[in-house]
Every structure is written in structure tokens, then in C-alpha cells.
Amino acid sequence: MLVTVDLASALPLFEQLVAGIRAQIIAGELRAGERLPAARELAASLELNVHTVLRAYQVLRDEGFIDLRRGRGAVVAHRAGDYAQLGREIDRVVVEARKLGLTPNALTALIRKAFE
Amino acid sequence: MTVNTRSVVIGIIVPLVIAFVGLVVIVVSLPDLPSPVAVHWGPNGAADQFGSPIGWLIFIAVVAIAWAAFAFFVSRPLPGRTGLTFNQRLVLAVGPFLVGLITVLMAGSVLVQRGIADARSGPSIVPVLVTAIVAAIALGTVAWFVLPRHAAHVDAATPVPQSLDxxxxxxxxxxxxxxxxxxxxxxxxGILVVALVGAGTVLWFVAPFWVFLVWVVLFALLIVGVVGTLSWRVTVDERGFLARSVFGYPRFVIPTDRVLSARTVTTSAIRDFGGYGIRWAGRGRFGVITRSGEALEITRHNGSSLTVTVAHADVAARLLNSFVERARAAKPAGSS
Known part of the structure; x- marks a missing residue:
């Protein structure tokens, strides 16, 4: 998996990590059962505090994307694969939003509203 | 002769011809041999076991045909490549060596027993053994140099991918x-366990207990060594490349400032690297090989390289190239 964080971004670092890893699980780049690197290793690679990575892993676990098991570390949860359809729908929504000239923020706000 | 014809003649036809000549020599000698003939010799070169030479005929034929089939399988050209890899050349050169060794040894031991009434009074096997070893080494060495040269980089045409933005x-x-x-x-x-139990059982019955213990310890180390190279964590970050086996060691570390470039290649585990795990493919080419197919190849400034069979190798190569560029840009011009 490829994970990037931008220090200049307004998003908190742990949220950037969550977004990056989640996107790759949804895209199928990371498959169910695949092991993520140990939090300590990922933190060293990205020169982040290990708690930042642990926080990101906890968010991903709470969202059901990964399982955290003692001794085995973080593993991609067995519910991936259901995302292919969602991925296609999102592509369609983005195309539609572009046509209408909506900004990403406006689209996100619409989706959030629809959730509530 | 084309490159491929030469490979087939040296690595496959020549060993079969050597075996055939050996078989003819043994068959022609059969009427002049004592019965039974000596078939095994003790450490002093004197015969200590007797029997029929028919087993040798079968042994030579089976080894020659089996090796020819194996060499044919291994030396098939890789898709999109001409020329041999280091491992293909090695397997092809081992054919004349291996078949030469057993054929000269067995046909020679038959020849020295011709015209003797009782095999127990036969001559020492030592001159035959020395002749066989010298002949086999000569055959293998000549074969290696007559075979087409192996390519240092089998698909040097693959471009280095652009770095990421x-x-x-x-x-x-x-x-x-x-x-x-x-x-x-x-x-x-499975093979390891069968070898462990099989050889262990034999040693338990025939060898002193300490030999059995040494065997078990050596084998345990071997299993740890093999299992340790079957599972890896591979990482590319600002510091460079790291491949770490499941136990932490062995590991390959290539710091960014030693990387010349990275790219995606297609590799064949058997034909290119001769197997799985940590492999050497000649001339500074090492591999961490878990399958055939897509792989990341990292070349160092000193020309040596490491090939690792990762999926999405293109992403890894582009990222590593980005870090290399970034490190170069960060350094003052002129220093290297």
C-alpha cells in the first residue's frame, strides 16, 4: 500500500492516514486478510509519532475496515470486496458534481446531510 | 549454430551421448566380466560388495534422461528474452559434469574388471575414481565456456519509471x-519433514546418539532458515528500501543514497533465479523471490541489484525513484 501525508494540509495527520488506507481498501489495493505494517514501523517510515498511527488504526477499526489483534497487529477486515459497487457509484456522483460545478467541499456537505 | 541450438547440444544432447557411449561400453564388456562383479568399494579402494552390473545400466539411463528433461524444462527461453540467464547456463553446464561423472565411474569400473576370473582379485577403484572426477570437471568447465554467455541484465530494455509527484x-x-x-x-x-524423519530414523539406528542429536539441531536450524525466507515485509520510505523476513533477519537494506534507480521487471523464479527465497543469479544480482511474474528491481550505484517479487511494483519503483531524486536535489551540487 502507498500512504502519503502532507504536512502542509489542513487535515490532521491521523485523518490523512485514515483516508489513505481506507481509500486503498475500498479500491481493492489492500485485500481482506492482508496485514498492515506495525504502527511503530509505519510511524518510523513517515517520521510521525506512533500515537498518530495508532489513532488512525483505531478509527479504521471503529469503521470496520481493519481488525486489531494482539500479536498479529492490524489486518484488513473480511468485509472488503463489497466496495466495488460503491466505488463505481462514487465515480458517477463525482462526474455529476463536476458537471454541475460543485466543489469537493460542497459535495461532501451534501453527502453528510443525506446521511443525517 | 544459433544460441538456442548450442544450448540444447551442450546441455542436453552431449550428456545423452555420453550416457549412450557408457551404456554401449558396459553392454559390450558383459561377456568378459567376472560373475558377480564388484559393485562397491571400501575407503581403501578395495571391493567389498558384489553383484550384477545391470543396475548401473538402469542408473545411468535414468539419471541422463531425467537430467535432460529437467535441463530442457529449465532452459526454455523466457518470454520476450533471448539468451540464457545465469541459472539456465549453470543447469546446462551441470549436465555434462553430472552424466560424465557417473558414466566414466561406472563404465570405468566395468572396464578394469574385464578378463578377471574373480572380482575379489580385481584392481583398486581409485584410478577410475580420479579419472572420473577429472573428466567430469573438464566436461563441465568446457561446457560452461562453450555455452552462450548469460546476460547480466536479462531485460535491460525496461525503462526506469517516472517518479511520483x-x-x-x-x-x-x-x-x-x-x-x-x-x-x-x-x-x-513436506520435503523437509520427510528428509528429517527419513534420515533421522536411519541415523537413530546406525549412528551413535550424538550424531543423531547433531542432525536434529542442524535440521532445526535449516527449517528456521528456510521458513524465515518465505515471508517478508517490504518497505520503501524516505530512508530507502527495506525487505525484512518474518523473524527480523535476514534482511536487505538499501539506503536511498546507494540507489541508482528502481524499475518493474518480469521474472521467472526457476529459470531466472533458480528457486524461491533468497536467491543469487550471478554477477551481483540477488533476489527475494516468492513467485514468478511482476517484480521490483533496484540497482545500486555499484551495479549490483536486488529483485523482489512484489505486486504493484510500479508504484514502489516510482516512489523509490522520487526519494532518490529528492535526496540528490537536497545535496549541494558537486558532492556525491
Whole structure:
């Protein structure tokens, strides 16, 4: 998996990590059962505090994307694969939003509203 | 002769011809041999076991045909490549060596027993043994040099991919967990366990207890060594490349400032690297090989390279190239 964080971004670092890893699980780049690197290793690679990575892993676990098991570390949860359809729908929504000239923020706000 | 014809003649036809000549020599000698003939010799060169020479005929034929089939399988050209890999050349050169050794040894031991009434009074086997070893080494060496040269980089045409667009404030990591396919790992472990139990049983009965213990300890180390190279964590980050086996060691570390470039290649585990795990393919080419197919190849400034069979190798190569560029840009011009 490829994970990037931008220090200049307004998003908190742990949220950037969550977004990056989640996107790759949804895209199928990371498959169910695949092991993520140990939090300590990922933190060293990205020169982040290990708690930042642990926080990101906890968010991903709470969202059901990964399982955290003692001794085995973080593993991609067995519910991936259901995302292919969602991925296609999102592509369609983005195309539609572009046509209408909506900004990403406006689209996100619409989706959030629809959730509530 | 074309390159391929030469490979087939040296690595496959020549050993079969050597075996055939040996078989003819043994068959022609049969009427002049004592019955039984000496078939085994003790450490002093004197015969200590007697029997029929028919077993040798079968042994020579089976080894020559089996090796020819194996060499043919291994030396098939890789798709899109001409010329041999280091491992293909090695397997082809071992044919004349191996078949030469057993044929000269067996045909020679028949020849020295011709016209003797009783095999117990036969001559020492030592001159035959020395002749066979010298002849086999000569055959193998000549074969190696007559075979077409192996290519240092089998597909040097593959371009180095562009680096990723990383902003100056961006940090990135690419990481993957690699594992030899479960079926292949099971077969490998099965072979190891059969060898352990088989040889262990023999040693338990015929050897002193301490020999058995040494065997068990050596074998345990071997199993740890093999299992340790079947599962890897591979990481590309600002510091460079790291491949770490499941136990932490062995590991390959290539710091960014030693990397010349990275690219995607297609590799064949058997034909290119001669197997799985940590492999050497000649001339500074090492590999961490868990399957055939797509792989990341990292070339160092000193010309040596490491090939690792990762998926999405292109992403890894582009990221590593980005870090190399970034490190070069960060250094003052002129220093290297």
C-alpha cells in the first residue's frame, strides 16, 4: 500500500492516514486478510509519532475496515470486496458534481446531510 | 549454430551421448566380466560388495534422461528474452559434469574388471575414481565456456519509471507483505519433514546418539532458515528500501543514497533465479523471490541489484525513484 501525508494540509495527520488506507481498501489495493505494517514501523517510515498511527488504526477499526489483534497487529477486515459497487457509484456522483460545478467541499456537505 | 541450438547440444544432447557411449561400453564388456562383479568399494579402494552390473545400466539411463528433461524444462527461453540467464547456463553446464561423472565411474569400473576370473582379485577403484572426477570437471568447465554467455541484465530494455509527484511537504511510504504461495510452502515443508524423519530414523539406528542429536539441531536450524525466507515485509520510505523476513533477519537494506534507480521487471523464479527465497543469479544480482511474474528491481550505484517479487511494483519503483531524486536535489551540487 502507498500512504502519503502532507504536512502542509489542513487535515490532521491521523485523518490523512485514515483516508489513505481506507481509500486503498475500498479500491481493492489492500485485500481482506492482508496485514498492515506495525504502527511503530509505519510511524518510523513517515517520521510521525506512533500515537498518530495508532489513532488512525483505531478509527479504521471503529469503521470496520481493519481488525486489531494482539500479536498479529492490524489486518484488513473480511468485509472488503463489497466496495466495488460503491466505488463505481462514487465515480458517477463525482462526474455529476463536476458537471454541475460543485466543489469537493460542497459535495461532501451534501453527502453528510443525506446521511443525517 | 544459433544460441538456442548450442544450448540444447551442450546441455542436453552431449550428456545423452555420453550416457549412450557408457551404456554401449558396459553392454559390450558383459561377456568378459567376472560373475558377480564388484559393485562397491571400501575407503581403501578395495571391493567389498558384489553383484550384477545391470543396475548401473538402469542408473545411468535414468539419471541422463531425467537430467535432460529437467535441463530442457529449465532452459526454455523466457518470454520476450533471448539468451540464457545465469541459472539456465549453470543447469546446462551441470549436465555434462553430472552424466560424465557417473558414466566414466561406472563404465570405468566395468572396464578394469574385464578378463578377471574373480572380482575379489580385481584392481583398486581409485584410478577410475580420479579419472572420473577429472573428466567430469573438464566436461563441465568446457561446457560452461562453450555455452552462450548469460546476460547480466536479462531485460535491460525496461525503462526506469517516472517518479511520483511528491510535494516538498509530503511524506510517503509504500509497504507490502510478501509470502511464498501456500501450496509451494507446504510442498517445501513436506520435503523437509520427510528428509528429517527419513534420515533421522536411519541415523537413530546406525549412528551413535550424538550424531543423531547433531542432525536434529542442524535440521532445526535449516527449517528456521528456510521458513524465515518465505515471508517478508517490504518497505520503501524516505530512508530507502527495506525487505525484512518474518523473524527480523535476514534482511536487505538499501539506503536511498546507494540507489541508482528502481524499475518493474518480469521474472521467472526457476529459470531466472533458480528457486524461491533468497536467491543469487550471478554477477551481483540477488533476489527475494516468492513467485514468478511482476517484480521490483533496484540497482545500486555499484551495479549490483536486488529483485523482489512484489505486486504493484510500479508504484514502489516510482516512489523509490522520487526519494532518490529528492535526496540528490537536497545535496549541494558537486558532492556525491
Amino acid at each position: 511528491l510535494a516538498a511537504t509530503e511524506r510517503a511510504v509504500w509497504t507490502q507483505h510478501l509470502q511464498v504461495a501456500r501450496a509451494a510452502a507446504l510442498v517445501l515443508c
